[in-house]
Amino acid sequence: MESDKIVIDESKYIQQLSIDCVIFGFHGEQLKVLLPKVKQLELWSLPGGYVLKKEDIEAAAQRILEERTGLRDIYLEQFYVFGRANRSTGETLKKVLLANSIQIPEDSWVFERFISIGYYALVDFSKVNTKIGIYDEACEWHDIHQLPNLAFDHAEIIQKALETLRFMLDDKLVGLNLLPETFTMKELQILYETILDKPLRRDNFQRKVLTMGILERIEKKFTGAAHKAPYLYKFVK
Amino acid sequence: MESDKIVIDESKYIQQLSIDCVIFGFHGEQLKVLLPKVKQLELWSLPGGYVLKKEDIEAAAQRILEERTGLRDIYLEQFYVFGRANRSTGETLKKVLLANSIQIPEDSWVFERFISIGYYALVDFSKVNTKIGIYDEACEWHDIHQLPNLAFDHAEIIQKALETLRFMLDDKLVGLNLLPETFTMKELQILYETILDKPLRRDNFQRKVLTMGILERIEKKFTGAAHKAPYLYKFVK
DNA sequence: TCAAAAGTGTTATCCGTACACCCATGA
DNA sequence: TCATGGGTGTACGGATAACACTTTTGA
Numbered sequence: 089m090e091s092d093k094i095v096i097d098e099s100k101y102i103q104q105l106s107i108d109c110v111i112f113g114f115h116g117e118q119l120k121v122l123l124p125k126v127k128q129l130e131l132w133s134l135p136g137g138y139v140l141k142k143e144d145i146e147a148a149a150q151r152i153l154e155e156r157t158g159l160r161d162i163y164l165e166q167f168y169v170f171g172r173a174n175r176s177t178g179e180t181l182k183k184v185l186l187a188n189s190i191q192i193p194e195d196s197w198v199f200e201r202f203i204s205i206g207y208y209a210l211v212d213f214s215k216v217n218t219k220i221g222i223y224d225e226a227c228e229w230h231d232i233h234q235l236p237n238l239a240f241d242h243a244e245i246i247q248k249a250l251e252t253l254r255f256m257l258d259d260k261l262v263g264l265n266l267l268p269e270t271f272t273m274k275e276l277q278i279l280y281e282t283i284l285d286k287p288l289r290r291d292n293f294q295r296k297v298l299t300m301g302i303l304e305r306i307e308k309k310f311t312g313a314a315h316k317a318p319y320l321y322k323f324v325k
Numbered sequence: 326m327e328s329d330k331i332v333i334d335e336s337k338y339i340q341q342l343s344i345d346c347v348i349f350g351f352h353g354e355q356l357k358v359l360l361p362k363v364k365q366l367e368l369w370s371l372p373g374g375y376v377l378k379k380e381d382i383e384a385a386a387q388r389i390l391e392e393r394t395g396l397r398d399i400y401l402e403q404f405y406v407f408g409r410a411n412r413s414t415g416e417t418l419k420k421v422l423l424a425n426s427i428q429i430p431e432d433s434w435v436f437e438r439f440i441s442i443g444y445y446a447l448v449d450f451s452k453v454n455t456k457i458g459i460y461d462e463a464c465e466w467h468d469i470h471q472l473p474n475l476a477f478d479h480a481e482i483i484q485k486a487l488e489t490l491r492f493m494l495d496d497k498l499v500g501l502n503l504l505p506e507t508f509t510m511k512e513l514q515i516l517y518e519t520i521l522d523k524p525l526r527r528d529n530f531q532r533k534v535l536t537m538g539i540l541e542r543i544e545k546k547f548t549g550a551a552h553k554a555p556y557l558y559k560f561v562k
Numbered sequence: 563t564c565a566a567a568a569g570t571g572t573t574a575t576c577c578g579t580a581c582a583c584c585c586a587t588g589a
Numbered sequence: 590t591c592a593t594g595g596g597t598g599t600a601c602g603g604a605t606a607a608c609a610c611t612t613t614t615g616a
Binding site for chain 1: 342
């Protein structure tokens with residue numbers, strides 16, 4: 089990301105390299121993305137930042153995630169590097185700095201093109217207290233179907249993240265941070281349906297995830313509803 | 326990569342970022358990787374280089390590939406970013422420079438840690454005239470099963486490239502640069518078997534690739550052998 | 563006429579999907 | 590006892606794997 093998190097001390101970071109996090113938020117039947125809004129511009133961006141000179145890139149991504157959500161040890165996965173020479177310009181950043189009365193030398197590397205490593209994360213947005221960065225005027229969850237005006241190629245980055253997430257969903261199960269400790273099969277199914285954006289068959293879905301061998305069946309859950317009580321499950325460790 | 330292709334003018338490049346190319350070479354029944362040998366050190370590395378400040382990373386990867394093989398417009402794919410803070414040190418590079426009597430300021434960024442974007446390519450190694458870089462004493466094809474002593478985490482990078490290549494082979498067909506203009510089904514099968522490192526059934530393999538609809542059957546090929554002459558195929562464009 | 567490898571028809575097996583029925587629950 | 594949603598047995602169909610037979614070629 090290039091527009092928020094403007095460095096106080098540029099020399100601490102690796103030049104012209106950034107990390108952009110696509111933080112997917114799930115709750116109920118909604119899939120959202122966390123987007124900060126650039127101050128005084130009608131422009132939204134991805135939460136991003138730079139990599140410290142001696143920092144693992146994985147750690148940098150975790151740090152950026154924590155800065156916005158306060159969350160630690162979240163499922164986070166690198167999915168692509170965006171490196172077209174003209175994918176970003178310093179113009180947007182200059183506007184931001186001007187709007188916020190921040191001075192950075194004209195010849196700083198922060199105005200050059202950026203290569204950005206994309207990570208995506210999955211969180212339950214109802215449990216997150218989002219934090220507004222010092223150069224944001226807002227930081228909000230946006231439904232995946234209704235994205236606002238996005239900076240640079242961030243719309244493309246979100247699209248690629250979503251494709252990768254959906255592709256991965258076949259093999260790996262990624263509900264870890266998105267569901268409560270214990271949950272019903274119905275809840276897990278809704279998670280899948282929301283991410284994949286298509287309905288799934290109840291019967292076959294149950295069989296499929298059970299044969300994966302990653303769920304442990306606990307006791308029943310009596311909801312008070314006039315029907316059979318569903319089992320509760322938890323992920324086996 | 327960090328040990329070959331030492332920059333003459335460091336300021337042209339993005340700092341602490343490199344590209345490493347895993348160039349797979351195929352011919353006969355062998356799968357190899359192109360590895361330059363660092364001068365005067367018993368150490369091999371991946372062909373790599375830096376990204377020019379205003380260069381697409383894709384173009385940088387193509388440039389690095391061309392530097393070693395002379396080949397252009399080759400199938401090339403980004404597969405992962407290696408960014409552990411301690412994955413490389415400047416020590417190896419210093420030895421190289423010392424061995425080659427090259428002077429670079431002690432405080433140059435080339436001695437810092439590197440984040441490296443991995444690309445892999447596929448070529449026919451019998452058609453390539455490999456080029457020795459100015460800091461290499463050799464540049465040779467190594468069988469994938471017998472890799473020499475490799476610098477940094479380059480063994481890990483090769484492993485990851487190989488996994489990605491095998492994974493991709495199911496959907497996309499990647500024989501384009503590896504086979505002659507026309508080829509027999511047997512040749513294509515050997516290519517697949519060599520990459521996947523496992524035998525495939527002749528009958529089912531034929532049906533599978535034919536249903537993909539990417540091959541066009543040409544005339545027969547009379548080899549002089551005492552059996553039915555196989556058809557020749559070519560990739561449809 | 564024979565061996566060797568190519569090509570293809572047929573059968574078996576597996577897996578994902580669809581349909582069905584039964585079960586538990588509280589009104 | 591009824592409606593509602595959960596759990597699971599079973600049947601269907603397409604795709605893949607396995608088997609078997611035929612064809613072609615030059616020795």
